[in-house]
Amino acid sequence: MAADCVAYRKIPRRVTPAKAGCGKHLIFLDTALYLKLWYAAILLLLFTPNPASATDSNLVQGEYLFRVAGCATCHTDEKNKGAPLAGGRALKTPFGTFYTPNITPDPDTGIGRWTDENFRRALREGKDPQGHDYYPVFPYTSYTLLTDADLLAIKRYLFSQKSVHQAKRPHELTWYVRSRQTLKVWKALFFSPGTMAPQPEQPAAWNRGAYLVNAVAHCGECHTPRNPMGGFMKSMFLAGGLDGAEGATVPNITPDKTTGIGKWRESDLAEYLETGAMPDGDYAGDVMADMIDNSTKYLTPGDLKAIATYVMSLPPVRHKIRRVKKLAHRVLVWVKTGPEVQPAPVITDTKRL
Numbered sequence: 009m010a011a012d013c014v015a016y017r018k019i020p021r022r023v024t025p026a027k028a029g030c031g032k033h034l035i036f037l038d039t040a041l042y043l044k045l046w047y048a049a050i051l052l053l054l055f056t057p058n059p060a061s062a063t064d065s066n067l068v069q070g071e072y073l074f075r076v077a078g079c080a081t082c083h084t085d086e087k088n089k090g091a092p093l094a095g096g097r098a099l100k101t102p103f104g105t106f107y108t109p110n111i112t113p114d115p116d117t118g119i120g121r122w123t124d125e126n127f128r129r130a131l132r133e134g135k136d137p138q139g140h141d142y143y144p145v146f147p148y149t150s151y152t153l154l155t156d157a158d159l160l161a162i163k164r165y166l167f168s169q170k171s172v173h174q175a176k177r178p179h180e181l182t183w184y185v186r187s188r189q190t191l192k193v194w195k196a197l198f199f200s201p202g203t204m205a206p207q208p209e210q211p212a213a214w215n216r217g218a219y220l221v222n223a224v225a226h227c228g229e230c231h232t233p234r235n236p237m238g239g240f241m242k243s244m245f246l247a248g249g250l251d252g253a254e255g256a257t258v259p260n261i262t263p264d265k266t267t268g269i270g271k272w273r274e275s276d277l278a279e280y281l282e283t284g285a286m287p288d289g290d291y292a293g294d295v296m297a298d299m300i301d302n303s304t305k306y307l308t309p310g311d312l313k314a315i316a317t318y319v320m321s322l323p324p325v326r327h328k329i330r331r332v333k334k335l336a337h338r339v340l341v342w343v344k345t346g347p348e349v350q351p352a353p354v355i356t357d358t359k360r361l
């Protein structure tokens with residue numbers, strides 16, 4: 009039976025329904041059977057996968073979180089025109105090159121067979137359905153803080169996307185991290201799964217900002233320096249460093265007046281995350297430009313403000329990373345991309361404290 013007839017039947021009618029074709033199926037059924045079918049139809053509607061409708065707020069919420077969390081940035085191999093979410097993007101790190109897996113709902117090569125619990129465990133605990141540990145290049149170290157409701161909204165959105173059959177490409181790693189056994193030690197030292205408790209003495213906007221920065225947008229994954237084993241240096245939260253994603257040099261975004269963004273106003277930070285424009289007239293470059301383009305530009309005005317409030321309230325950390333705009337680099341980018349794109353500024357770390 010056509011789907012619109014099923015929906016139509018949700019309105020019980022005694023008279024022959026006006027909608028052509030729909031009523032004919034019902035006219036000879038007795039009331040009990042009619043009711044049974046009616047409930048069955050509702051159950052079917054509730055449990056059918058992908059009931060994607062524009063008004064489904066859970067799905068909309070899932071899409072919003074998915075964007076802000078930047079899942080597509082890593083799981084789509086845009087450079088080689090890969091299919092959305094089918095993986096294969098190379099992520100170069102000091103430990104070798106990782107290739108992201110397929111997270112489309114394809115049952116064989118994607119995550120189509122995963123249960124809610126499988127998905128929750130991957131993001132909350134960094135473990136695959138068989139119990140093997142994931143490498144923290146998959147930022148479950150931040151996603152672990154997502155609430156169950158938000159995790160499942162993301163899963164639901166992912167499962168509403170197109171399936172793509174594309175097998176995983178194995179990682180190419182340095183020998184000493186090739187075995188996933190090493191991750192047990194790493195996780196014991198640097199990872200603790202669990203959600204965030206809101207801080208009751210802080211206003212709701214601050215707590216929302218804390219959640220977005222730490223759990224969803226995972227700002228610390230790039231902006232917090234790491235020790236030689238790749239663990240966060242917690243006392244240097246958001247203080248920047250040299251070993252950001254893909255070798256990027258990442259600026260200090262704590263509110264320190266001389267080495268961080270302490271001279272920015274909250275509205276400057278919100279504006280930067282929305283458009284990439286900096287208070288000095290320059291524009292975001294490097295992986296931050298991708299981050300803005302794929303993720304933070306989708307933030308609602310309220311969430312942008314919440315992030316800015318939270319970041320500006322953090323303890324300032326003095327950690328000098330000097331920004332040098334090299335003319336040669338500007339020219340090179342200009343030649344490569346054409347004059348309409350703002351050249352990316354180069355940053356060099358002059359001194360680490």
Ligand code: HEC
Pocket residue numbers: 074077078079080081082083099106107108109110111118119127130136141142143144145146147151162
């Ligand atoms: C910084 C890049 C990056 C981002 C951002 C990212 N992932 Fe991943 N993800 C990875 C990598 C790399 C792996 C593989 C890890 C491994 O092999 O141990 C992975 C693995 C996964 C897996 C396991 C798939 C499997 O077949 O075992 C799932 C599910 C997943 N990611 C979902 C997500 C979701 C959902 C988001 C957004 C909330 C996300 N990822 C954001 C890099 C990323």
Ligand code: HEC
Pocket residue numbers: 221225226227228229230231252253256257258259260261268269277280281291292293294295296297299304315319352353354355
């Ligand atoms: C994938 C890594 C990555 C993530 C995630 C990330 N950033 Fe960045 N960020 C960078 C890099 C690299 C730069 C330097 C950009 C440039 O060269 O212009 C930067 C620049 C910035 C700047 C400009 C600072 C300055 O002095 O120039 C701000 C502010 C900022 N990021 C805030 C954030 C916030 C807030 C988040 C989370 C919502 C975030 N970033 C997430 C990598 C990242």
